[in-house]
Amino acid sequence: MNHDSHPRSALWRVPGLLVLAAVAVGAITIAASARDVRNLAETRTFPASDAVVVTNHLGDTVVRGSARADITVASAVKYTGGDPHLVAEFARSRLLLTVECGEHIFAWDLGVDDFGLGRLCTVRREIAVPSATNLTLETATGDVLIAGSTAPAISVHSGTGDIEVTLRDLPDDVEIGTGTGDITLRLPLGVYEIDAETATGDVRIADGIIDAEVSSARISLATGTGDIRVERSDV
16 A cells, blocks of 8 residues: 555645636736726815815815915816716805715725725825815725814814814814824914824924913824924914
């Protein structure tokens, strides 16, 4: 009796399995790199409102405040699959901006632009608002930039992304948080109640920005991984 027959037959099967694995990886790579990425660009103008609320899954958001009487929203979408729907609606004197992407078998993405698996739906928004407009921005992945604002209330949250906010006037309430990313907040000279926390990173507050619990201007800043910088906006 030959006791080596089973081990040898198993060894002979190994090259075949390796070939099948290589073919599978190659097929996935070809399918991933060949997906059809389309672009959609849209610019809309809305009447001024007390607040703008932006909800986004993937993509950067830029908001600039100025002496204007309306709101302009420029959106640039890269997507695969079904056409996205850019939703804008008013509720309780607030302009709500969201995006609805087409349904897909896969609800995840492993790449950007023309390489990846699953759906792609990334939205970059550039929004121009009257400077005193209150802002609420939420994104799962993406950087956020706010400039030229005199809003009394600002709330910004990102799962992954850097956040940079520049305010020209003393605010009443600012809340900024990101899971992974740096936070840069620029404020005019003044006294604020500042709560700044980072699990991994540094916290730096510039001279002229005074942290005192007696202040009615509340500042809350938090990041899981990243630095926090509070700088002067009036220098």
